[in-house]
Amino acid sequence: MNIFNDFTARVRAAAERALAPQTLAAADLARVVVEPPRDASHGDLATNAAMVLAKPTARNSRALAEAIAAELARDGDVAAAEVAGPGFINLRLQTLVWHRVLGAIVAAGALYGRSSVGAGRRVNVEYVSANPTGPMHVGHTRGAAFGDALASLLVAAGFAVAREYYINDAGAQVDVLARSAYLRYREALGENVGAIPEGLYPGDYLVPVGQKLAETYGTTFAGQPESVWLPAIRRDTIEAMMALIRGDLAALGITHEVFFSERSLNDGTHDRVKEAIDWLAGKGLIYKGTLPPPKGQLPDDWEDREQTLFRSSEFGDDVDRPLMKSDGSYTYFASDIAYHYDKYRRGFREMIDVLGADHGGYVRRMQAAVKAITGGEGSLDVKLCQLVRLMRHGEPVKMSKRAGEFVTLREVVDEVGRDAVRFMMLYRKNDAPLDFDFAKVTEQSKDNPVFYVQYAHARAASVFRQAVEVAGLDTSAATLAGAPLERLDDAGELALVRRLSEFPRVLEAAAEAHEPHRIAFYVHDVASEFHAHWNRGKELPQLRFISAADVGLTSARLALVHAVRLVLSEGLAILGVSAPEEMR
Numbered sequence: 001m002n003i004f005n006d007f008t009a010r011v012r013a014a015a016e017r018a019l020a021p022q023t024l025a026a027a028d029l030a031r032v033v034v035e036p037p038r039d040a041s042h043g044d045l046a047t048n049a050a051m052v053l054a055k056p057t058a059r060n061s062r063a064l065a066e067a068i069a070a071e072l073a074r075d076g077d078v079a080a081a082e083v084a085g086p087g088f089i090n091l092r093l094q095t096l097v098w099h100r101v102l103g104a105i106v107a108a109g110a111l112y113g114r115s116s117v118g119a120g121r122r123v124n125v126e127y128v129s130a131n132p133t134g135p136m137h138v139g140h141t142r143g144a145a146f147g148d149a150l151a152s153l154l155v156a157a158g159f160a161v162a163r164e165y166y167i168n169d170a171g172a173q174v175d176v177l178a179r180s181a182y183l184r185y186r187e188a189l190g191e192n193v194g195a196i197p198e199g200l201y202p203g204d205y206l207v208p209v210g211q212k213l214a215e216t217y218g219t220t221f222a223g224q225p226e227s228v229w230l231p232a233i234r235r236d237t238i239e240a241m242m243a244l245i246r247g248d249l250a251a252l253g254i255t256h257e258v259f260f261s262e263r264s265l266n267d268g269t270h271d272r273v274k275e276a277i278d279w280l281a282g283k284g285l286i287y288k289g290t291l292p293p294p295k296g297q298l299p300d301d302w303e304d305r306e307q308t309l310f311r312s313s314e315f316g317d318d319v320d321r322p323l324m325k326s327d328g329s330y331t332y333f334a335s336d337i338a339y340h341y342d343k344y345r346r347g348f349r350e351m352i353d354v355l356g357a358d359h360g361g362y363v364r365r366m367q368a369a370v371k372a373i374t375g376g377e378g379s380l381d382v383k384l385c386q387l388v389r390l391m392r393h394g395e396p397v398k399m400s401k402r403a404g405e406f407v408t409l410r411e412v413v414d415e416v417g418r419d420a421v422r423f424m425m426l427y428r429k430n431d432a433p434l435d436f437d438f439a440k441v442t443e444q445s446k447d448n449p450v451f452y453v454q455y456a457h458a459r460a461a462s463v464f465r466q467a468v469e470v471a472g473l474d475t476s477a478a479t480l481a482g483a484p485l486e487r488l489d490d491a492g493e494l495a496l497v498r499r500l501s502e503f504p505r506v507l508e509a510a511a512e513a514h515e516p517h518r519i520a521f522y523v524h525d526v527a528s529e530f531h532a533h534w535n536r537g538k539e540l541p542q543l544r545f546i547s548a549a550d551v552g553l554t555s556a557r558l559a560l561v562h563a564v565r566l567v568l569s570e571g572l573a574i575l576g577v578s579a580p581e582e583m584r
Contacts, residue, residue, distance in 0.1 A: 004504070008047075011034055023058065034046070034091075080092040099497075102488070106559050113503040123352065124348040125354070127144060132169055132174065133173055136248035149516035152573070156507055167259055170266070307322040348378070355385070362382070366380055383431075387433055389436065391435050393437070456564070457565060460564050483556045487553045496533055496564065497560065522571060545557045
């Protein structure tokens, strides 16, 4: 049950009745929404109906609000419809409405909050896509948690989601990786290679790769020119790095359904980059020309040469973009166009790329490319994840750096656990910088958001254990479904139900905005309400969840606790965080 959708329909119907027939055609009822009021003291629901309908229907907003409120006051579920300010309408609902909402939550079980707003539309979510040159570092962690939670959120909202990883295995960096692994291969054969030369990857993670290469090839490549060993060493090393990356991601609870190789775009037999460029050329979007110098660069420093250019400025980009380098090879942008063209041909009209903050300049050009390559049918949303600063008690932290010059994802997960990493990476909007304090995320206090939320779930579970083990009560689904919910009349109990009623609305809004942090914020709000009510029960015995003397009231309160547990569990599941039954 989505009470906000329910009352949106009622408000729109009331607005139609309040408007003169000749003005209905000008009324855009789709703009009418119902949401929680900013101040809970104003009521249960608030609507902007009069504010958005007044101008197109040539009505005074306050007068229109009074007319709509009068219509809503006739609704049996509305206790009061009050007009505020220039025309906002606040609704107070009958208590029985909240009893129905709670009953619907209990009846829906784990499906509560799930939505069909996605209508089965296919969405490709590409995230992580780190160069396969070493283990995952902490900079990848935020994008990994964000992308995975976003994919789960979209699934909960009814989208058909593909989780994808783009393997950047065609650039110069993988040749550098192969040379670095070859050095470790020679080392494994007993050669003293000395210090790792500047420009190669120095991390110890390549030592076992070199040993495996020595086991596989023996001395076959020893002393051979690069042209002989590079293809095989590069292939095997990339495979080893991807196995390492998959393991790192698994430690964070992340799996991808598709791993797409950049090298496959032009594998020597099928040039899909040329195919994409030819498609654009057929639409008149490719030409030979020159570009102005970059901003801030003096003309004397600028090499003015004719290039193969894509008319990206026609689709919202700042300038047109080159697709070919001076040596005839493709630019990275050309490969990216071909890759997204391939996504489109696989049936994805909606695409989401999760990237690091350093890709800010990439956004407009790729959105322009997707618009062009899909003939306007496709859309691309690029979500940039800002940097993570590692702290301990407020001070910058340095760790073992087994990988060379960075802190690995695995080191962070091993120290604080998967749940803490995932929740804290999502407990802030993706485009805001994040301080990750090892001390804070492991302390057991209300100041630690992940502990605070998980503890609320564990508390809810403990109520049920106590009900069974101490009070000997029946807590079956049938008993909860038949509980006399009308017995719940305390303000704190009803406030909890109101908060739980928001879950479907929050989930849909978060999915449509591609913002999983909203779920993290929401479950924290639910936990806060639950803890507050729990503490009231300590001071006021009559509010405690279990009363042996009143089985009916107890079953109603158990239904409420069950609903809290359901919502916390489902919200945490979207974030990829566990919902523990006990915490010691």
